[in-house]
Amino acid sequence: xxxxxxxxxxxxxxxxxxxxxxxxxEKKMDLLGVITLGFSTSLAGGILADLLLxxxxxxxxxxxxxxxxxxxxxxxxxxxxxxxxxxxxPLIYADALxxxxxxxxxxxxxxxxxxxxxxxxxxGTITAVGGGVLRDILANEIxxxxxxxxxxxxxxxxxxxxxxLAELGVxxxxxxxxxxxxxxxxxxxxxxxKWKLPNAS
Amino acid sequence: xxxxxxxxxxxxxxxxxxxxxxxxxEKKMDLLGVITLGFSTSLAGGILADLLLxxxxxxxxxxxxxxxxxxxxxxxxxxxxxxxxxxxxPLIYADALxxxxxxxxxxxxxxxxxxxxxxxxxxGTITAVGGGVLRDILANEIxxxxxxxxxxxxxxxxxxxxxxLAELGVxxxxxxxxxxxxxxxxxxxxxxxKWKLPNAS
Amino acid sequence: xxxxxxxxxxxxxxxxxxxxxxxxxEKKMDLLGVITLGFSTSLAGGILADLLLxxxxxxxxxxxxxxxxxxxxxxxxxxxxxxxxxxxxPLIYADALxxxxxxxxxxxxxxxxxxxxxxxxxxGTITAVGGGVLRDILANEIxxxxxxxxxxxxxxxxxxxxxxLAELGVxxxxxxxxxxxxxxxxxxxxxxxKWKLPNAS
Numbered sequence: 001x002x003x004x005x006x007x008x009x010x011x012x013x014x015x016x017x018x019x020x021x022x023x024x025x026e027k028k029m030d031l032l033g034v035i036t037l038g039f040s041t042s043l044a045g046g047i048l049a050d051l052l053l054x055x056x057x058x059x060x061x062x063x064x065x066x067x068x069x070x071x072x073x074x075x076x077x078x079x080x081x082x083x084x085x086x087x088x089x090p091l092i093y094a095d096a097l098x099x100x101x102x103x104x105x106x107x108x109x110x111x112x113x114x115x116x117x118x119x120x121x122x123x124g125t126i127t128a129v130g131g132g133v134l135r136d137i138l139a140n141e142i143x144x145x146x147x148x149x150x151x152x153x154x155x156x157x158x159x160x161x162x163x164x165l166a167e168l169g170v171x172x173x174x175x176x177x178x179x180x181x182x183x184x185x186x187x188x189x190x191x192x193x194k195w196k197l198p199n200a201s
Numbered sequence: 202x203x204x205x206x207x208x209x210x211x212x213x214x215x216x217x218x219x220x221x222x223x224x225x226x227e228k229k230m231d232l233l234g235v236i237t238l239g240f241s242t243s244l245a246g247g248i249l250a251d252l253l254l255x256x257x258x259x260x261x262x263x264x265x266x267x268x269x270x271x272x273x274x275x276x277x278x279x280x281x282x283x284x285x286x287x288x289x290x291p292l293i294y295a296d297a298l299x300x301x302x303x304x305x306x307x308x309x310x311x312x313x314x315x316x317x318x319x320x321x322x323x324x325g326t327i328t329a330v331g332g333g334v335l336r337d338i339l340a341n342e343i344x345x346x347x348x349x350x351x352x353x354x355x356x357x358x359x360x361x362x363x364x365x366l367a368e369l370g371v372x373x374x375x376x377x378x379x380x381x382x383x384x385x386x387x388x389x390x391x392x393x394x395k396w397k398l399p400n401a402s
Numbered sequence: 403x404x405x406x407x408x409x410x411x412x413x414x415x416x417x418x419x420x421x422x423x424x425x426x427x428e429k430k431m432d433l434l435g436v437i438t439l440g441f442s443t444s445l446a447g448g449i450l451a452d453l454l455l456x457x458x459x460x461x462x463x464x465x466x467x468x469x470x471x472x473x474x475x476x477x478x479x480x481x482x483x484x485x486x487x488x489x490x491x492p493l494i495y496a497d498a499l500x501x502x503x504x505x506x507x508x509x510x511x512x513x514x515x516x517x518x519x520x521x522x523x524x525x526g527t528i529t530a531v532g533g534g535v536l537r538d539i540l541a542n543e544i545x546x547x548x549x550x551x552x553x554x555x556x557x558x559x560x561x562x563x564x565x566x567l568a569e570l571g572v573x574x575x576x577x578x579x580x581x582x583x584x585x586x587x588x589x590x591x592x593x594x595x596k597w598k599l600p601n602a603s
Contacts, residue, residue: 024548030599032555033548047454052248054257056456061521081602119262133339138535140544142341146225146234153233197231200282253449255458320463334540343542347426347435354434398432401483 002173005101008180010069012098015091016042017073018084020135025081027139037135038074042098043067045130049106049123053113092191100184102128103155104176107162112172117163124159125152128183150190150197158183203374206302209381211270213299216292217243218274219285221336226282228340238336239275243299244268246331250307250324254314293392301385303329304356305377308363313373318364325360326353329384351391351398359384404575407503410582412471414500417493418444419475420486422537427483429541439537440476444500445469447532451508451525455515494593502586504530505557506578509564514574519565526561527554530585552592552599560585 020041024034043060050058060066077084084091106127110120129145129152136143145152162179166172189195221242225235244261251259261267278285285292307328311321330346330353337344346353363380367373390396422443426436445462452460462468479486486493508529512522531547531554538545547554564581568574591597 025602027544027549028601029544029548030550030601032558032599034602036548051252051453052258052262054255054456057454057516057518057521061454061524062516062518064520067520078602114258114263116258116263118265118268119258122262137338137539138545138548140341140542142228142230143339146230146237146339147228148231156233197233199229199231200226200235200279252453253459253463255456315459315464317459317464319466319469320459323463338539341542343429343431344540347431347438347540348429349432357434398434400430400432401427401436401480 002177004177005104005180008097008101008184009066009105011094012101013042013066013069014073015094015098016131017070018077018091019095019132021074021077022081022084023135023139025078031078034078035071035074037138038077039067039070040138041131041135042070042073043131044134045102045127045132046106048130049109049127052119052123052126053110093188096184096187096191099128099151099155099187100158100180100182103158103183104162104180107159107179108172108176111163111166115163115167117160120163120166121156121159124162125155128152128155148196150195151187153197154183154186154190157186203378205378206305206381209298209302209385210267210306212295213302214243214267214270215274216295216299217332218271219278219292220296220333222275222278223282223285224336224340226279232279235279236272236275238339239278240268240271241339242332242336243271243274244332245335246303246328246333247307249331250310250328253320253324253327254311294389297385297388297392300329300352300356300388301359301381301383304359304384305363305381308360308380309373309377312364312367316364316368318361321364321367322357322360325363326356329353329356349397351396352388354398355384355387355391358387404579406579407506407582410499410503410586411468411507413496414503415444415468415471416475417496417500418533419472420479420493421497421534423476423479424483424486425537425541427480433480436480437473437476439540440479441469441472442540443533443537444472444475445533446536447504447529447534448508450532451511451529454521454525454528455512495590498586498589498593501530501553501557501589502560502582502584505560505585506564506582509561509581510574510578513565513568517565517569519562522565522568523558523561526564527557530554530557550598552597553589555599556585556588556592559588 017038020037021034024037043066046060047058103124107120107124110123132145133143158179161182165175218239221238222235225238244267247261248259304325308321308325311324333346334344359380362383366376419440422439423436426439445468448462449460505526509522509526512525534547535545560581563584567577
């Protein structure tokens with residue numbers, strides 16, 4: 001794994017864990033709920049992707065550094081959560097970086113195992129947004145990614161580009177970084193330009 | 202796969218996708234939510250069945266025609282959803298056909314891999330109703346099949362008959378069609394006779 | 403499997419099925435909903451654990467006695483549910499025994515396949531509380547284990563002890579019984595002492 005993917009993966013895990021932990025606190029869950037929602041938001045997408053690809057046990061349950069990062073992020077959020085309401089802006093950028101990193105990791109893993117277009121797009125997207133969907137299900141809410149903003153769409157576009165360029169033979173390391181940055185940029189643009197998908201009405 | 206199973210599978214995918222998309226529109230989800238709920242309702246049951254059977258990656262993520270049919274059905278529902286509120290009656294019949302086709306496909310797949318009674322019944326039923334359960338979870342509602350009507354029950358009976366007759370040596374192609382039609386007929390009867398399972402009260 | 407683990411497994415399946423069925427009745431589900439929630443609460447944790455470990459089809463869909471016990475417990479709950487509201491105290495003890503049995507079974511299975519610390523702890527805990535989480539998701543509620551009481555925590559501690567002592571070479575049969583009883587005792591203590599995890603506030 002390239003250094004940039006490694007670093008952004010950790011940034012993503014931390015940002016996603018904080019997002020899950022904040023949601024748990026908002027829903028008056030206890031410390032275990034806070035840790036569980038942090039873990040789910042940051043790592044359940046990758047676990048589901050692994051199951052779909054037949055990778056058992058899932059990497060996120062064996063490779064310890066990722067869950068450890070999530071655990072620490074959740075504990076810190078629990079302890080200092082009032083502070084975190086003041087840092088929502090940096091968190092949005094960290095979250096967007098994570099979206100890019102998870103998309104690139106997922107798409108790259110799927111393509112390396114089986115270069116099917118739908119599989120690559122689905123696994124890239126599920127790796128990136130599956131955890132957020134589980135967070136919202138556990139919090140008894142409609143998943144945010146289904147209702148508003150241009151969020152999962154950035155991941156879908158990133159994964160699609162990964163598949164297309166990988167089919168054309170672009171070198172994996174370069175392509176992973178490219179898709180990471182493209183997805184990140186798309187998400188930032190979406191925030192800045194307030195992009196929204198249409199509603200039926 | 203027999204022609205009748207193929208055709209009814211597509212009818213089911215389209216009917217289930219419309220049902221998921223309508224639910225998404227009702228819940229004010231955006232275009233991505235509409236496509237996701239259409240996809241989940243029509244294809245997630247089969248994906249879960251594949252995971253339980255150890256088939257990875259799941260067929261519905263690799264065999265492109267099914268997701269394509271779901272995608273088109275969701276887009277059309279999104280574009281013309283006001284029209285769809287006037288066609289609820291034909292939709293109920295299409296949905297019942299899909300229930301039959303998915304039950305027969307699921308039970309047949311499970312039996313071919315491992316002729317265990319509970320496995321065949323669970324996989325047949327999950328293939329048919331698992332997507333609807335996920336649709337309702339994503340829409341933050343109690344799954345409809347758990348609260349009313351004789352719906353999953355038709356699928357359970359169909360799957361049970363599949364197992365019984367397959368054990369007796371009935372030929373697969375004929376049996377699949379038979380179970381498809383029986384499940385369809387049971388569901389139609391249930392609608393016409395307003396069958397309900399009892400409540401505890 | 404030792405006799406004590408076998409017996410407590412059945413006690414757990416029955417107690418968990420009753421808990422799921424009661425929730426279904428409270429939510430006005432029909433007979434199928436009652437059976438489904440009984441099944442999910444008692445057996446879905448083990449099914450998810452099997453999927454994470456790559457065991458397909460999951461044991462709980464093939465080994466018939468467990469689902470049969472759950473089925474009977476749900477039917478009896480459905481028929482006599484008014485009586486069950488008077489036996490909540492014995493049920494809490496049966497539930498605690500089940501928590502211990504499921505934790506010990508899950509941790510032991512995971513360790514035998516792959517002695518990774520996080521995997522053993524996660525699989526032990528998911529086997530024990532995963533079904534209850536699914537019960538609450540299907541009932542459209544925030545999972546109880548995330549909000550209050552010292553419940554999943556007992557399972558986490560039990561699984562952790564399993565891993566630690568198994569690594570030290572303690573014999574499996576003895577260790578499984580020990581972890582069963584320890585988790586049970588922890589849960590009873592938690593009830594008696596009204597232990598709670600902290601909330602962020």
